[in-house]
Amino acid sequence: MIFGAFDVGGTSIKYGILDEQGKILHQSQTVTNASAGGKKVIDQVKDIARNLQADYALDGVAVSTAGQVNNLEGTIVHATESIPDYTGLNVKKELEEALRLPVAVENDVNAAALGEYWWGAARETNHFLCMTLGTGIGGAIVMNGKVYTGASFSAGEFGHMTLYPGGKDCPCGDKGCYEMYASSKSLERRVEEYFGEDSLRDLFAKAKNENGVAEYVVDQWVSDVALGMKSLVHIFNPPLIVIGGGVSEQGDYLLDKLKRSVNAQIMPSFQRPLQLKMTQNGNDANLQGAVFQLLALL
Numbered sequence: 434m435i436f437g438a439f440d441v442g443g444t445s446i447k448y449g450i451l452d453e454q455g456k457i458l459h460q461s462q463t464v465t466n467a468s469a470g471g472k473k474v475i476d477q478v479k480d481i482a483r484n485l486q487a488d489y490a491l492d493g494v495a496v497s498t499a500g501q502v503n504n505l506e507g508t509i510v511h512a513t514e515s516i517p518d519y520t521g522l523n524v525k526k527e528l529e530e531a532l533r534l535p536v537a538v539e540n541d542v543n544a545a546a547l548g549e550y551w552w553g554a555a556r557e558t559n560h561f562l563c564m565t566l567g568t569g570i571g572g573a574i575v576m577n578g579k580v581y582t583g584a585s586f587s588a589g590e591f592g593h594m595t596l597y598p599g600g601k602d603c604p605c606g607d608k609g610c611y612e613m614y615a616s617s618k619s620l621e622r623r624v625e626e627y628f629g630e631d632s633l634r635d636l637f638a639k640a641k642n643e644n645g646v647a648e649y650v651v652d653q654w655v656s657d658v659a660l661g662m663k664s665l666v667h668i669f670n671p672p673l674i675v676i677g678g679g680v681s682e683q684g685d686y687l688l689d690k691l692k693r694s695v696n697a698q699i700m701p702s703f704q705r706p707l708q709l710k711m712t713q714n715g716n717d718a719n720l721q722g723a724v725f726q727l728l729a730l731l
């Protein structure tokens with residue numbers, strides 16, 4: 434079998450052709466016409482899928498997308514202004530009617546988690562948490578090999594745990610949320626404060642070369658990331674937390690710091706089974722996880 438898979442974000446639509454083993458046979462991307470609204474964005478997906486259909490006999494279409502997703506109905510339960518008028522759209526119905534193919538729709542962090550479960554960092558366990566550090570912090574809870582979605586398909590918003598009551602204003606309307614301190618964007622803000630215009634890559638390079646200020650900035654941020662993880666570990670007692678986002682390229686250097694900081698704050702019974710790993714498949718995991726969900730429907 435062969436599938437068209439899409440990863441719809443506020444800035445780009447990544448897409449590919451995958452087989453039923455999750456192997457990516459072809460991959461490309463385009464700019465999301467986000468300002469035109471959710472319906473037009475899905476029209477873009479339709480057009481690309483039709484073009485793919487001209488070359489490949491697709492057996493289905495799998496979609497990973499920004500926003501909270503009812504993965505049974507394929508509806509966007511809630512989306513931010515990064516794609517206006519996306520909330521309420523039934524992506525599955527729109528695409529199935531246009532393409533005459535089975536369609537599955539999943540939230541992008543959940544899809545990434547399932548991709549890592551299928552072929553990546555989480556393939557040796559059935560229970561784990563996935564956390565992506567980006568502009569905000571996304572989360573996914575996988576239990577018994579399935580995503581736990583909650584009462585309204587919105588579970589896993591790790592980024593909005595309160596880290597510092599009364600702290601920095603968060604776009605969600607509250608103050609002091611975890612993502613205001615522990616996202617990679619928050620790290621970028623810290624870098625700007627101490628070094629002016631500098632990249633995260635440069636920051637980590639400096640820290641690895643024992644630049645004291647760089648090490649301080651990294652360590653302060655790691656301490657905030659670990660503080661949120663402490664709560665998650667004590668609630669879920671997970672055997673594994675998979676960490677994604679651009680900082681995952683820092684590999685063992687960052688993992689070692691995080692492990693030390695998390696272990697210093699959690700009870701011994703939680704330390705023993707806990708593993709922290711970086712995602713292995715980057716954006717490919719979103720496409721693979723979306724196909725994994727589609728295969729469960731067929």
Ligand SMILES: [Zn+2]
Pocket residue numbers: 592593603604605606607610
């Ligand atoms: Zn918030």
